């Protein structure tokens with residue numbers, strides 16, 4: 001054990017960190033399952049899980065043991081060598097996703113960069129000189145230059161011109177707008193969308209998941225790649241291993257990250273069908289993508305999700321939370337939406353201050369997105385008793401607020 005003790009951060013303490021985040025003045029020193037603890041032992045119920053990351057909860061013993069054992073054995077060798085844990089992790093991910101080929105990366109944005117490169121390669125091989133990708137309004141795909149260009153939020157793009165000109169934007173759920181774009185732009189080669197928009201406010205398309213089927217048909221009709229960003233919705237979050245599994249379709253390209261490592265930084269871009277083989281030797285790479293340690297974490301996370309039936313749990317307990325919220329907040333002017341453990345409560349007014357009220361008065365960690373949506377992303381293996389604990393704190397919070 002280390003003998004270094006860090007002093008608590010004082011308000012107004014000068015910092016060398018770039019001020020890219022508006023941080024809350026609290027830090028947690030320990031976590032266990034659905035709960036976080038500050039230095040003085042105060043317990044907080046975590047309905048955010050590091051923004052949809054720690055799906056199996058904090059300090060999961062099986063994952064902690066795998067990390068510790070592998071860290072003490074071998075962390076990294078590089079992709080210049082065979083990595084049996086990487087092969088095994090890819091096998092597991094192929095099993096749960098139905099995809100054929102997998103490239104491991106370190107984050108969501110980096111996985112989407114891989115998808116964008118695949119789309120460009122696909123187009124180029126067909127003689128399209130400057131391939132274009134359709135993306136949706138209110139989408140979020142990351143903060144790198146290509147993914148912030150794909151993102152449908154002006155605040156994310158502000159000050160970072162020139163954006164890449166790969167993208168054509170359409171309203172989320174509007175298939176006529178896609179067909180219209182197809183008529184105007186012969187250079188379109190792919191569509192990239194989130195099955196449920198997370199940062200955008202927990203939005204499914206107005207027609208629900210059948211939008212994905214409609215998009216699949218359009219992609220088939222025009223020979224485009226259907227690319228799904230399941231960085232937030234993947235790994236059991238919505239009550240299926242991947243959200244597209246609520247339908248009968250399979251995308252050509254699929255990206256994920258967040259819950260894939262339960263807090264360890266990993267991501268993946270996956271292909272099947274006509275997208276297979278587009279990235280060949282020398283065309284893509286990442287020093288840290290699929291390290292021995294990272295791959296063992298991925299393998300262990302998927303294995304644990306399977307053994308704990310955590311996806312089925314997310315569907316059941318998530319349904320219970322949504323039903324209870326609808327009943328208990330029936331007299332309030334709120335709309336509850338979501339699937340599994342990805343739940344949004346649309347309030348009738350902006351509610352950013354609810355984050356601090358929830359934390360300080362109810363010892364509850366939540367997030368507010370799109371101005372007026374309380375976003376809940378609890379662990380996917382949350383128990384019914386923990387869900388009741390969450391409901392008690394949350395209903396009191398919203399009742400007091402509205």
Ligand SMILES: Cc1ncc(COP(=O)(O)O)c(C=O)c1O
Nearest residue numbers: 107108109140141142198231232
């Ligand atoms: C749908 C979606 N795509 C991409 C990203 C970017 O992932 P990362 O922050 O790991 O780069 C996020 C992160 O919130 C996301 O929710």
